Amino acid sequence: MIDKIEAAKREFDHDADAVGDERALESFRVKFLSRNGIISKLFDEMKAAPNEEKPALGKALNQFRKGAEEKFTALEEKLQSDGEEDAVDLSLPGEPAFVGGKHILTQTIDSIKDIFKRMGFSVYEGPELESDYHNFEALNFPPDHPARDEQDTYFVNDKFLLRTHTSPVQIRLMQSTKPPVRAIMPGKVYRNEAINARSMNHFYQVEGLHVDTDVTFADLKSALMRFAAEFYGENSRYRFRASFFPFTEPSAEMDISCFLCGGEGCRVCKHTGWLEILGCGMVDPNVLKAVGYDPDVYSGYAFGMGVDRTALMRYAVPDIRVLYENDIRFLRQF
Amino acid sequence: MKISLNWVKQYVDLDGLTMKDVVDALTMSGLEVGDVVDQTARYDKFVVADVVEKGKHPNADRLALCKVNDGAETLDVVCGAPNVEAGQKVAFAQVGSKLPRGGHKITKAKIRGVVSNGMICAEDELDIGDDHSGIIVLDPKLKTGTPLADALGLNDVLLEIETTPNRSDALSHYGVARDLSALFDRKLTKPTIALTEGKTPAKKFAEIAVLDPEHCPRYTATVVRGVEIKDSPDWLKNRLISIGARPINNVVDVTNFVLHEIGQPLHAFDLDRLAGKKIVVRKRKPEEKTFVTLDSQERKLDDEALMICDAERPVAVAGVMGGENSEVTPETTNVLIESAFFNPRSVRPTARKMALSTDSSYRFERGTDPDGTRWAAERAAQLIVETGGGEVAKGAIDVYPKKMKPKRVKFRSAQIKRILGYEIPKKDVVRIFRKLGFEIDDARGNDWTVLVPPFRHDIDREIDLIEEAARIYGYDLITPVERVAVPMISTVDQTAFADEIRAALSGIGFREILCNPLVSEREAELSGKSIPLQNPGTVDMSRLRTSLFAGMLSTIKRNVNVNERSLRLFEIGATFNARKDEIKSFDDFFEERRLAIAMTGDASKKTWRTEKRAYDVFDLKGALGAFSAALRLDNSLRDCYYDSGGRLFDHYFETKRGKTVVGYGGRVKREVAESFDVDQEVFFFELLIDELFAARKTDTRYAAPPRYPKVFKDAAFLLDASVKFEDVRNFIEKESSDLLKAVTLFDLFEGESIGAGKKSAALSFEFYDEGGTLTDDEVEKEFFSIIENVKTRFNAALRGGS
């Protein structure tokens, strides 16, 4: 008899879980709680049980009935309140939540870092307020050389200045490390230039450096073409043309075929079909000497790219100043 | 630098090459070509035409109706010029052409009722002069129908070349021709000098003394007597006009021509205006403070300036500009041509300090050819006689005490492969070097000595020679090598922590901004001892920021102006504070990476189910807590120290690690915000990145989630209003056992019902035992001990508890 009650309880729990609407609730009531329901029948059966078992069975059955009635009431209330919830207009707007994000330039630097990190490059930083030694002298800019004019410099005094490029980080890195060195160095740089749609007096660069016993110009080309293919897409064409930087020899600028005209020539590429993306070259022996590397043993390449211009090209932003206005309506777009 | 391709062709044969071949080759080898102006295209549909007949315009007395033959057909053309006559050869703009000056398009148009099929042009319309008094009448021998560009030699291509500062050798037409001769393996031809000299030696007419041979290693002069100063012939004028220089007179034009031909700056003195007929090259004397240059400007002289003087006074600033007191005038008859080599280190500081950059100083400061002065002086003398008559005195006066020798550079040909990763055939290297003017003493072995002429100031090492070979041979021929394996060296990312901070703040709804680190003096001095720039662009950007505060406030202002008033922003950037008045070493200032966060406007907006609420300082504290949790920091951001906020803040607080301030901030004072034109409350906090880095919990390990039930108890205390919550919390945490896991404040009020100067603080306590289920007794014991302690320590009363 007691097993029968337990079985009925299990069936009750099972059926209760399945009740989903009013009709199911009613047949559930009829099945268990009506005059001809299972519980009434169990009470009837109890009458036939031996007298000594009756008190225990009575207690169990009464508990079962009480629990069943409570459960039924609860189910009834739940169904009613479910009905009320269904009445909510779910098309009402959601509660606003905060959305944050990184600046477009940080995002661009992140993409550049990602690619180079996969190629085994470390990431280093250096100070923005630099010495003339790190920014120029150690990078093979002779004192009073016109090459210094190319980089309109903000001076603090004769010895200190705002770095005009991220290249001084190369010097700091090589001075503190033994070769092999393979790193990129992102950061802010400054030029004393008039501010307009195309030029800003502060902007970001990513410097790169790879020095080892057997690094050649061919390695430079492959690393930078791999980077460019990942960053700009596989379909662009590239060229390396001779240029000049005091700290590299030979020096080159890397151009990419114009995104806009595909190389036909347009206003953006000044009708050349090419856009300049970075400067590069083999680290000048004088620079290697300045940091105590033997140029007859070690060779390497270095490169530097402007992040801002890259971001402008990538997202078709027409005016560099927009990057630093921090208009939230602009920042939200990226 | 403007370069005329027709001019270049005087020195190198470019037959069979297209304009594109030439432009590409120059660009790829380091002489980047910017703008290209193809004159032939400008004079498309302009031809030599014949005026067959001149008739009267039926409706206008001052207009003529001409019949014009353009080689293909005879057309009616209306012409208003007074000098048009039948039988003339004229410059004719056909229908469909575009005037080179002004860009007016020529169409078939009715002029006073008569159709005109084109236009007969005046000089100015063709952009070859300024004359508009009548049409240009051409040489009658020209063939009708010839393209005008060919007839007038307007078939030039003009290149704007951007030369890098190392390539002083390429700052002339001959210099560009030299590169082209190497690039295309063509012959380079230097014009030969054919002087008819007089009998009297130049030394009889002038004397030259160089007192400073270090700064003026060579001074060469030629003398031309009896010259007539007049307009230059057309060929000379056109050469100068083509590259954008203004013709002045034959003597000045010749000196300009030679400068652009060979790169040697020249200066013509009126010999009769030189006192004592003498040139003295010396340093400025202390009493010579200013000097009137030939542009009639009185200029201050640099202390170190090298001066060209006559027997009495300065007559030119060496290598920069001549003086008004000795320049060639229409009355001049005797001329002394200066052709010198000045030390680049002498010219550059002088030109820079005088803020004067001339064609001469530009070349001298980059380095000219010390061996080329004589050729240039004689070339100029010859051309002056050709254009203005007179006689060249015999011989030049040439002061060149220490002749400069070619540089001898060791060259190991195997180094090409080592540096470039590819081979250049030896015969190509030899050819390239020779075309560039280098000599090889013995090219048979693998190690050579290369003799580099002194005009290549940029070449004195093996690596420089490698570059010459590579740039002429072509970088494009270098095949990239794909190295599959990345060497197993450990990598470092110093930017990783800043990236974690950005991710954490982005995650709790903050936007990153990037501001200009250059600010005004007022902004810089708000929060530190600032470092001024020696040469600021503007006063707004004359100092380095001492904090990220000003940039943040300016950003808020800009956004509030466009009615974006609710903002959660952060910036990571360098700040610069001086330790001393003068920056002599890295110890005299500190550059620090900081993080600024700010909140302003509405913490929640009014929606259909939420009330609007403005940010307050507790939102700031909450954000710092969330940030700290996201970065897994120790308690550095939780323990706050409250202080008066100085000039910038009220509701100010600091967070510390030990004695070091990690961050500071609070509510920006109203008057400070207003000084940035911000009319709403701003909550700002600035943190030191290095201190945050030190506050990271590095020993994070797995802790099992609680397995036994937590027990919560609440108690409300009546406290003096002056008692700080944090003191109470810290006291409780310190005094209670490990069972107490957290204390939170869930209600706080002050009011008449509890008495003046009092407040009620309701605290919730969370108890938990890692070892098992807590019994009621254990909890009660702990709870009552806390209550008693608080009552004693803070003179508090228990208002209720459960």
Ligand SMILES: [Zn+2]
């Ligand atoms: Zn294009």
